[in-house]
Amino acid sequence: MQQKTDKIKPSEKILTTAFECLSTRGYANVSMRNIAKEAGVALSQLTYYYKNKEKLFIEVINMMTVQYLHEIEKNLESVMGEKEKLASLVRFFKELIRNKPKLLKLFIDFIAQALWIPSFREQLNSLFTELTQIIEENLLTDPKTKKKYLEYSPKTVAKLILGALLGTSIQIVLGSDRDSAFESLNLAESLLN
Amino acid sequence: MQQKTDKIKPSEKILTTAFECLSTRGYANVSMRNIAKEAGVALSQLTYYYKNKEKLFIEVINMMTVQYLHEIEKNLESVMGEKEKLASLVRFFKELIRNKPKLLKLFIDFIAQALWIPSFREQLNSLFTELTQIIEENLLTDPKTKKKYLEYSPKTVAKLILGALLGTSIQIVLGSDRDSAFESLNLAESLLN
């Protein structure tokens, strides 16, 4: 029965357990020992595979970044027209908030850590850059769309879209009345159309 | 010469020093001992006045909340017309980012802590509520303004504005190219007009 779970590579088991712990309790409140214990592995295994706590967290974020950036791009490719793509992006975020709030929390926690830890900051910056580019290339290339924002560059528009999605998500994840804030995302969509 | 600084109440000295430390290095990276030392006060004084680290941070946030909420309201009262008030709010945020980035960092850090610490979360929620109300009452009462957003409630609009300001600020504080992201705030303003 447990054959398969036993065959999981320890390094992967550590990684997924680390994600579970970090996204549930936060970087500052999770110790290497916690992760080791929960993964059913010796503490020193974490050092062996990931060197230290900082690098382990970076790997966790990396894993999530790769996975979800792909998912976003797949989502955007699956519909035609920039209006529809925007709708699709908003829908993606709403589903993320509803179904994977832990992922959002992990991400917000990571942002805060990036304030003080240079290696995190670097990684976060490249994530922001990639996200902005995806938005730019998918939602803002049509001349018709461009005209609407006249003097503003696509990059500026993309950053605002990302900012609004991020800021609203934060309010939702942390706030009490979830549904009222969801409405804000709908409004964002219609304002941009 | 130092008469005046010596006369500062220790509790206040602790509070301002705590702000300085927290906004420079972050909640997780600042110890009670750090603050005590920097404030020139015995460690146990922090416990005496603020009970524990959590409550001390809450007091710091409280101080900042009171001060800057007042400042925002004062700012909004000083101009007439909802368009102008929106412009004034955006200007306020831009100046905040430019002149008091440490305050922004403190705030972002606080948001992340609020993910895991219930007392922080409570305080953050009431701060969000107050901010939303200020926006609602100052920028969204004019019937002319209301019409623009048709089916959306003022609260929803207010939350989006707050979200966009917050999300964009985060990108600016953490990002490398500050000026390009400032543009996003200008765009936000014109989109809402």
Add this chain to the structure above:
DNA sequence: TTATTGGTCGTACGTACGTCCGAATTCTAT
């Protein structure tokens, strides 16, 4: 068979943390 390598483990080191406590000092009101 033996030697080498990669993986696994338990443990220990040094340090830092938040909190607590009892004694000393200063202030205040009678």
Add this chain to the structure above:
DNA sequence: ATAGAATTCGGACGTACGTACGACCAATAA
């Protein structure tokens, strides 16, 4: 002047942390 309260101090307690180390074990290659 003095009792009592408020303040200040240094130090200690127990715990938790990230990291490092050296000993095993299993598989592989010569």
